[in-house]
Amino acid sequence: TRPDLEAAYVAPRTPEEQTLAQIWAEVLGLERVGVHDNFFELGGDSILSIQVIARANQAGLPITPKQIFQYPTVAGLARVAGQAPTAQAEQGVVTGPVPLTPIQHWFFEQHPDNPHHWNTSLFLEVRQPLKIALLEETLRRMLRHHDALRLRFHPSDDGWRQVNAEPDEDVPFSVVDLSQVGRRDLKATVEAIAAALQGSLNLSQGPLFRVAYLDLGPRRSDRLLFIFHHLVMDGVSWRIFTEDFMAVYQQLERGDPVQLPPKTTSFREWARRLSRYAQSPELRRELDYWLRLKDQEAPPLPVDYPDGTFTYGSTDSVIVSLSPSETQALLQEVPAACGTQINDLLLTALVRAFARWTGRRQLLLELEGHGREALFEGVDLSRTVGWFTTSFPVLLDLSDARGPEEELRAVQEQLRRVPHRGIGYGLLRYLCADEEVREQMKSLPKPEVNFNYLGRFGQATASEAEEDESIPDQGLLGRVRQAVVRRSGGPIRIAREFVGPEQSPEGTPGTRLNLVAIVTGGRFQLRAVYSKNLHKRRTIERLTHAFAEELKALIAYCLSSP
Incomplete structure (x- = not known):
């Protein structure tokens, strides 16, 4: 309501x-x-x-x-509406060299040993068999329409290079016949196939995704597995891709002409604009803001096992949720009551929760954003597939704030001071031609905690919300994809098998603690990803439960304010 x-x-x-x-x-x-x-x-x-x-x-x-x-x-x-310059997007096939964006530079810096295995996936249970020929043709249409799906990456003496390849008639689609596998062995067999496909991508050879249809035989629901390298897919892109994929399949099945909405600004054009903007005087004026961080203290995060090493293979996670009524209050009542945006409330609660653990009312965070910022006239990224994420450090300080009102205002003001939602940090750090600037940015304190609010995805009934809890973890974006599938309707749901390791188990995450917040199924959830080599589970449980308590307290404060 x-x-x-x-x-x-x-x-x-x-x-x-x-x-x-x-x-x-x-x-x-x-x-x-x-x-x-x-x-x-x-x-x-x-x-x-x-x-x-x-x-x-x-x-x-x-x-x-x-x-x-x-x-x-x-x-x-x-x-x-209609008064701003409209984007004149290239509607044909986009090919040729593409500059690396800041988040792609970060990726190759962070994952030098095995950059091929860093994926984002979707595993579906298909209650009515799909037609193999139509699936293959749908993928062929998607490869042609969404240019970023044809990106390739090649190592060179001065780093990795990116290119948009021509469309290929061959699509990365396979069919696996599991009709003879018995019920007792089925789950292990399905998960072994998924795990093998997770490690099968190659950045230079491409394509940077795989789709597999697992035929389980009569009287059993088939499976449909999508695996994308993160270099070509983010949370917003999942929604675009999934909706377009289902639309094209249904049009082909009905025998209708295939029609998708017009393309928006290409990933290549966005990358080129970022490269030019990175040399601009306007961006250089942000430098003073970012360099203020160099004087800030950033004590290391407390750990239970000081000699431990954080690898993807050692990760586990803890999830805390709000009730549907608490979620509704957070989304629809608190913003008007307190004059804040949801992120202000989440981050204030986070600083308060960490203060219980560390004793400090300051928190240096790495914040992530969707990255599709309004930097340029005539650019529209609302239907462009690719990895647009921004990542930047911010110090949230409640030292001088007394009480919830002052704390919320302090966080709100500190976030509002971040220029252009932080996109300039990566531009100065990786794309600025001035080596001195790049080195200054590189020397800034490194956050050990990452926070990413993925937003709201879909509505759900109470039974669907309960069903969510029984679905296995499908990675950081699993809840996003789950909600996208629910919205699509039809005889499809998230598979209950494990999707396999989306990152190389030997790889090292950029931060020691990764916090992902999302609203899905009518409930707010926070997922804390940690390393069992660094922290005990009960340590992270205490932190996440403290966050939930602080968030509920802030919601109650806002709703009780005159």
Whole structure:
């Protein structure tokens, strides 16, 4: 339902307002949206704004990320829709060299030994058999439409190089006949196949994904496995790819002409623009902000096993959740009541929880963002597949704050001071031509804790929320993909087998503790990924439970404020 807002409900008055209000209601999971309701007070965020932009553009109302932040109401957006320069995206096949982006530079710096095995996956149970020929043709169409799926990476004397390859008639699709495997051996067999495919990608040979259809025979549901290298796929891209894949398959099955929405700005064009922007005086003005971090203390994170080594093979995770009612309050009541965005609340609770553990009311974090920032006019990334993530350090300091109100304001102000949501950090660190600048950025303190809020994905009934808990872990983005599949409907659900090791077990994560927050199935969840070589499980359980307690306390404070 629509939360209590200062603005009284006013129904849409024009076709444009009607269209936008309907899009907002669908994206935000609300029955109705008034034309003067604030997108962010309704629980919207920058990730959801990408969906709004994509759907509005398809409906003939082109809007930009900047406009959503400047005019965060239906009435305001309806007035300015179509006024900004529209993206003139290349609709043909994009090929040729592509500059590395900051997150790709980070990846190769972080994973020099086995960069081929660092994946993101989706494992589906298919309750009605799919047609093999249509699956193969669907993948062929996807390879042609989404250019980043044809990226290749080649080592050279001065680092890795990236190129967009031509489309190939051969697609990375295989069919495995498991119809003769007995019930007792089936789970182990399926998981062994998944594990083998996880280690099968090669950055230079490509393609950087694999799709396998596992035929389990009559009276058993088949399996469909997607594996992508993370260099070509992120959380936002999963939604785009999955929706397009299902749309193309269904069009082929009906015998309809295949039609996808027009392409948005290519990954190659985005990478080129970033490379030019990295040399600009505008970006150089951010340098003073980032270099202030060099004077900050960053004591090491407490560990239970000081001699331990963090590898992907040693990881485990702890998950804590809010109830559906607490989640609804967090998303739809707190933003309006406290004048904050969801991330402000999450990070304030996080600093308070860490203070219980470390005794310090300061926390140096590595924050991740979706990276599709409104830096350039005439650029639209709302339907572009690729790895756009940004990663940057931020010091959150509650030392001088007294009480929840001051703490929330302190975190809010500290986050708002981060220029352009942190995208400049990676540009200065990796793409700036001035070697002195790159070295200065490299010398900054390294956070040991990573936090990533992936946003809201879908609505769910209570039974679906309970079903979520029984589904095996499918990696950091598993809940995102699970929600995308639910939204698609149809006879498909997440498989219950383990998807296999998405990263090489010998690889080393960039931070010692990785925290991933998401709202899915109507519940907020925080997943803490840690190393059993560094921390005891009960240590991380205490931390995550402290976070949940602090978050609930902040929600209660906001709802009780006059």
